[in-house]
Amino acid sequence: MENNTENNMAENLFAVFRQIHSILPQSDQDLHKNLTRSHYEVLFVIYDNKKIPMSEIAKLLSLSKPYMTALIGRLIEETLVERVPDQKDRRIIDIILTTKGEKLLLQHKKMIEQHINQKFAHFESNDLEYLSVILKNLKEMFMQIDL
Template identity: 35%
Template sequence: MTTLKIDLIADNLISIHPLLYKSISKPLKHQSPITPGGMFVLGSLKRNGTQSMSDIGKCLSMPKPHVTVIVDKLIEEDLVERQSDPNDRRIVNILLTQKGVDEFDSIKKDLSENLKIKLSKLSDQEQDILAIASQQMKEILISILSKE
């Protein structure tokens, strides 16, 4: 692969994140005190169950101090709680509360509904292209992560 092609791909991928944020997350930001980082942590806990701070950081590629700040805010909102590891008192696990599950599901539903409204405004051809491209992008990003 040429350097020019790799540069183009890198530039495109870097520009996608802010575009996604502006079109999906930002319109709903005022409805919830949960930051995007908080949503990532809640999502990780929902998918993987109880995790240590280090495991959350590894899963989300976030430094542990950053995870700690996010988790502290989620604890203040009663969305997660700390739980000592019964096998190793040095390890503190993070557990998703029922309020956390409910809040995560509610925000995810709102994001999905907001996105569906925007996607319905695309032409059939644009929807077809985006369906294929987004699936391929997801698969390629998973492949990239598996090679790290």
């Protein structure tokens, strides 16, 4: 890829990230008053992985370990996640969702989906199908990036 193409790609990607961020609900307070967007990002990572060490969550979200410790601490206080020893290596502590955490996360996901559907309701179905294909391809490309 030539430099100009790389610069355009990076610029467009950055713009899309900002636009996606702007269409998401600004407040998650309706579901849980003590959680921030970062808490929900952590919950999604745990949900996707079923059980995962805190250091892996921090790596996937590009967060510092002290900040991750604080986020997990709050989620434990709210009984949304638990620490459990890894079955293969007891030195490793995995983080898992509780039933309460999974229920809250699925409610949050549904709220976001409804919000996004409202934002895109005025588009034609063929435009939405085209966007869906683009997003699927983008997701697959991101999965190939080594974090």
